[in-house]
Amino acid sequence: MIGMSRAWLVKSEPTAYSFDDLKRDGRTMWDGVRNYQARNFMRDDMRVGDPVLFYHSGTAEPAVVGLARVASEAYVDPTQYASDDPHFDPKATEAKPRWYLVDLEPLRALPQPVPLTNLKSDPEIDGMLLVKRGNRLSVMPVATAHYRRILELGGLDPEAA
DNA sequence: GCCAACGTTGGC
């Protein structure tokens, strides 16, 4: 990681959108995020090229399964205006959008998915937001040391990735 | 399916 590239983690239920779906699509709008903190990270802090850990939640074994990258600057999430969309927000207006998103592109699946339980028991992962009790944030920053450790556990060389 | 934790809403 050259310069001030910052690592992130996004959660998704694979039945809704999986890492395989992202690989198939080649690129996707990370739409439907309806949490202000998560929105702010995307809108204010994400930069094109930042690495993104892709996490599967709501599964028998929740795990980090892939590596992606931020592929666009933030822009208005169009689903907030779509009355037939589950993420429709009647309080959002064209003049005052509420929700923003970035595009994501897949880089590669982790050769070895890294289960949440492994992270919880790993001393080097101490303090990571993801493993904090009651954490519900679906877009979060990841400390560089934690990011590198997860790549390592996932079977990727942190230097090469 | 259960339930704890959390964020948001809305009445006051």
Next chain:
DNA sequence: GCCAACGTTGGC
């Protein structure tokens, strides 16, 4: 501005 009620997240 407080806070109870509610809906959602997400691990188990």
